[in-house]
Amino acid sequence: MRSLLIIFALLLLTAFAVLAQDKQSKRAAKKEAEAKKYALTKEILESGEYYFVADWATTQKGRRINLISNPNQFKISDQKAEASMPYFGAVQMYDMSGQGGINIEGPVENYEVKYNEKKNRITVTFKARSSTGNETYACTFNMGATGGTSLSITSGARNRISYSGQIKALSDTNPKE
Template identity: 35%
Template sequence: MKKFLLIAFTMVFLTSMSYAQDNSVKKELRKEKADAAYNYTKDLIISGDYVFEANRAYPLGTQSVTLTTRPNQIRINGKEADISLPYFGAVRSGGGFNHTNGIQFKGEVRNYEVEYRDDKRKAIIRFDVANDTETHRFFITAGKAGDTRVIVSSSARNSISYYGILGAPDKASR
């Protein structure tokens, strides 16, 4: 009986050791995969040529809106931006019928800054754009796999957030 208990105890011990090693290997693989995904996103931002495509918009104080059927993107190429985002929310100040339905901009950005938080696998991008009627401040947080949140503050509208993916520009659209 003692021999049986000793064999059973040994089997349980060896099985638990094997399980612990499997978990540590899986954990290390997940970490390596997350690091590689973050490094890809970071390299895109460093290159200065990337695109954000939103799949959801979160207007201030209301429900989210799916954007899969609406054209929307932020294209950064150096210090130039081509922005076309739908807007859902309230206009706070004048402009009347002169406001566009969305956030539209094409030209040079101002105050472009990038901060990398490698310990959290995040990159934070900030910049401003201005047209004749308003100024927009963009605050972009890109995560390890390109998962990205964009907050847009405006001088004439309520803030709005977008969630989507940051990635490489489509070679065909150049």
């Protein structure tokens, strides 16, 4: 009886050791996949030719709006920004051009990229003017290790709005026109 208990205890310890190794290999595989996505995102940003398509918008008051069926794009190419993003929120000063949403067209100013290698995070900040030229937007892209991207846009004439989606290289697929 005693030898049976010893054999059972050894089998149990062996099973726990195998499970612990499996968890460690899963963690290592996850970290490796995150490192690959981070390197790919870094490569896309360094090319200077990328676009962002949002799946969700979040207003300053926390309301989330699904944008899957709502066309939107934010393109950066040759130090120029071109964007057509829907806007949901309060407007302090209305643009009389008749364009709805956030429309950007022109050169970017104060373009800055910050890398956090420890956390595999990238932050891109810049300013861009509206297509009518009468509003300046402060834009911030935050990219995580898993490839998800958030875009925050603020302006003196509107409340802040955030978008979440994916950033892609212009060479991969053309953005929605």
